[in-house]
Amino acid sequence: MEERILKVEDLKVYFPVKKGILKKTVGYIKAVDGISFDLKPGETIGLVGESGCGKTSTGKALVRLNPIHEGKVYYNGQSLTELKDEEFNKLRPDIQMIFQDPFSSLNPRMTVGEIIGEPLKFHRKNEDVTELVIKYMELTGLRKEYLKRYPHEFSGGQRQRIGIARALALEPKLIIADEPVSALDVSIQAQIINLMMKLQKELNLSYIFIAHDLSVVKHISDRIVVMYLGNVMEISPSKKLYSEPFHPYTKSLIASIPVPEPGKKGKREFLQGEIPSPLNSPVGCKFSTRCKYADDLCKEKRPILEIVEGEHQIACHHWRKINNVE
Ligand SMILES: Nc1ncnc2c1ncn2[C@@H]1O[C@H](COP(=O)(O)OP(=O)(O)OP(=O)(O)O)[C@@H](O)[C@H]1O
Ligand SMILES: [Mg+2]
Numbered sequence: 001m002e003e004r005i006l007k008v009e010d011l012k013v014y015f016p017v018k019k020g021i022l023k024k025t026v027g028y029i030k031a032v033d034g035i036s037f038d039l040k041p042g043e044t045i046g047l048v049g050e051s052g053c054g055k056t057s058t059g060k061a062l063v064r065l066n067p068i069h070e071g072k073v074y075y076n077g078q079s080l081t082e083l084k085d086e087e088f089n090k091l092r093p094d095i096q097m098i099f100q101d102p103f104s105s106l107n108p109r110m111t112v113g114e115i116i117g118e119p120l121k122f123h124r125k126n127e128d129v130t131e132l133v134i135k136y137m138e139l140t141g142l143r144k145e146y147l148k149r150y151p152h153e154f155s156g157g158q159r160q161r162i163g164i165a166r167a168l169a170l171e172p173k174l175i176i177a178d179e180p181v182s183a184l185d186v187s188i189q190a191q192i193i194n195l196m197m198k199l200q201k202e203l204n205l206s207y208i209f210i211a212h213d214l215s216v217v218k219h220i221s222d223r224i225v226v227m228y229l230g231n232v233m234e235i236s237p238s239k240k241l242y243s244e245p246f247h248p249y250t251k252s253l254i255a256s257i258p259v260p261e262p263g264k265k266g267k268r269e270f271l272q273g274e275i276p277s278p279l280n281s282p283v284g285c286k287f288s289t290r291c292k293y294a295d296d297l298c299k300e301k302r303p304i305l306e307i308v309e310g311e312h313q314i315a316c317h318h319w320r321k322i323n324n325v326e
Contacts, residue, residue, distance in 0.1 A: 003040065003041075004038045004039060004040060004074070004077075005039050005040065005041045005043075005075065005076060005173065005174055005206045006038060006039040006062075006073070006074065006075055006174060006206070006208075007038045007039075007072075007073070007074040008035060008036055008037050008038065008058075008062070008071070008072075008073050008074075009036050009071055009072040009073075009074075010034045010035070010036055010070065010071040010072070011032055011034070011035050011036070011058065011061060011068065011070075011071035011072075011073065012030070012032055012033055012034055012068070012069040012070040012071050013031045013032035013054065013057045013058065013060075013061045013066050013067070013068060013069055014028040014029065014030055014031065014032075014033075014069040015028065015029040015031060016028055016029075017029060017279065027279055027280075028069075028279075029278050029279050030230050030278050030279075030281060031054045031057035031066075031230055031278055032054040032057050032058050032061065032230045033054075033229070033230035033231055033278075033281070033286075034070075034071070034230075034231065035054075035058065035071075035225075035227065035230070035231060035232045036232065036305060037225050037232060037235055039174070039206050039208065040206070041173075041204070041206055042200070042204055042205070042206055043206055043207075043222045043223065044200065044206070044207040044208075044209055044220050044221050044222050044223075045207070045208050045209065045221065045222070045223050045224070045225055046209050046210075046211065046214075046217030046218075046220065046221030046223070046224040046225070046238065047059075047208055047209065047210045047211075047224075047225050047227065048210075048211055048212060048213070048214055048217055048224060048225070048226055048227065048253070049212065049226060049227035049228055049233075050212055050228070050275060051212055052229075052275065052278065053212075053227045053228055053229055053230065053275075054227055054229070054230040054278075055178070055179075055210045055212070055227060056178055056210065058227075059097060059176040059178050059208065059210055060097070061073075062080075062095065062176060062208075063092075063095055063096075063097050063176065064080075064088060065097070068081055075091065075094070075095065075174070078091075093119075093123055093170035093171060093172060094172055094173045094174060095172060095173070095174045095175075095176065096167035096168075096170060096172040096174070096175050096176070097167070097175075097176045097177075097178060098160075098163050098164060098167050098175060098176070098177040098178065098180050099163065099178050099179075099180075100178055100179035100180065100182050100183055101183050103151065103156070103159055103183075105163055106151040106159060106162060106163065107151075108150065108151055108152060109150075110150070110151075111147065111148050111149060111150055112137070112142070112146050112147055112148070112149055112150075112151070112154075112162055113130065113133050113147040113148060115151070115162060115166055116133045116136055116137065116162065116165045116166045116169050117129040117130070117132075117133045117169070118166075119166065119169060119170050120132055120133070120169050120170070123170060130147075132169060133147070133165075133169065134147070136165040136166075136168050136169045137165055139165070139168065139199065139202075140161040140162075140164050140165040140168070140195060140199070141161055141195060142158065142161050142162065142165060146158075155188075156183060156184050156185070156188065157184055157185075157188035157191060157192060160180060160181070160184065160192050161192070161195065163180075164180075164192075164195070164196070164199070168199065168203070171203075172205065173204075173205065173206060174205070174206045174207075174208070175205055175206070175207050175208070176207075176208045176210070177196070177207060177208070177209050177210060178210045179210055179211055179212070180192060180196070180209070181193060181211075181216060182211065182212075182213075182216075189216065193216075193219060193220050196209075196220065197219075197220055207220070209221060213257075214241075214242075214253050214254060214257055215257045215258075217238075218238065218242060221238045222237065222238055223235060223236065223237055223238060223311060224236055224237075224238050224241045226241075226247065226249065226250050226253065228249050228275075228286055228287050229275060229276065229278060229281050229282075229286040229287070230278060230281070230286065231286045231302075231315065232305055232313075232315060233247045233249045233250060233287060233314070233315055233316070234246060234247040234249070234250045234312075234313065234314045234315070234316075235305070235311070235312070235313040235314075236250075236311070236312045236313070237310075237311055237312065240312060241254075242254060246308060246312070246314050246316070246319050246322070246323050247314050247315070247316050247319065248287065248291050248292070248293055248316065248322060249271075249287045249290075249291070252271045253271075256271070271290060272290055272292075273289065273290045275290075276289055282299065283299070283300065283302070284297070284298050284299045284300045284301050284302055284303075285298045285299075285301075285302060285303050285315070285316070285317065286302075293318050293321075293322055295318075297317050298317055298318070301317070302315075303315045303316055303317045308325075
């Protein structure tokens with residue numbers, strides 16, 4: 001049995017920039033520029049970073065909604081990148097994606113029953129799916145009386161439950177949730193996160209939970225992958241990341257989480273400057289233009305992800321010096 005449900009190795013997702021009437025490729029938007037991480041069965045990885053750092057592009061590449069420019073993706077030891085479309089289609093139910101906006105991702109002309117049942121009809125032809133649809137509605141906290149209602153009749157939180165039920169109906173093993181709670185009120189966010197944690201235990205799911213806010217992923221994640229401009233900066237067990245961030249970028253992300261007690265002041269390191277364009281990103285460390293520790297080495301050479309200890313990894317030339325590690 002493979003101990004990793006997913007392995008991502010040096011994944012690159014580039015979007016060509018075309019110009020002129022001949023539509024010549026004049027450059028690439030390097031949305032994801034060589035990232036590596038893995039996921040254990042039943043584990044939750046929180047994928048975080050500022051807007052535009054490539055989180056959605058990563059998620060979509062894993063389900064073939066984005067082309068992979070380079071790199072490898074293994075699902076249960078099987079190379080997804082080398083699978084033909086028809087072989088990949090057989091695996092498709094296993095890996096499901098949930099999107100941020102529960103409204104636009106649900107067809108307004110279909111009833112809840114039809115929405116949840118639609119993928120089932122495709123994958124389980126000739127079966128009466130109503131019973132299954134009701135099972136998944138109840139599992140996600142939706143009453144079966146809602147079966148014939150339309151998406152506009154539901155609140156944001158309920159709509160996200162519909163989205164989750166639709167994904168679950170295919171009995172996936174891995175769910176990529178792209179900012180599933182970002183569009184919801186804070187009180188509702190916790191309900192959906194708790195629901196996802198409950199479902200994970202009951203159905204033995206593995207999650208990639210995408211968010212741009214570190215506070216959102218804190219409770220649900222076992223490990224956190226911090227991305228910046230298409231690169232991974234740090235991977236750390238969740239607790240350690242919050243208590244002892246090592247990467248200068250992670251330090252500033254943690255510092256920007258609002259402090260619950262007003263008046264409490266700590267040593268806070270806020271981010272300076274703008275995130276560079278992914279069309280023309282720094283040659284060396286992608287964070288070098290905003291990092292107060294950056295020197296010539298950082299500007300010239302991209303740091304590779306190295307192991308700090310156990311499952312804690314970092315991509316920074318100077319992490320030892322910055323954190324007083326011998
Ligand atoms: N289909 C596309 N064509 C061209 N560029 C794209 C495409 N999709 C994404 N990009 C670019 O790739 C970069 C990464 O985008 P992505 O949506 O993956 O970021 P993100 O981390 O999910 O951001 P957000 O937090 O705002 O959702 C951005 O610069 C974006 O403009
Ligand atoms: Mg996104």
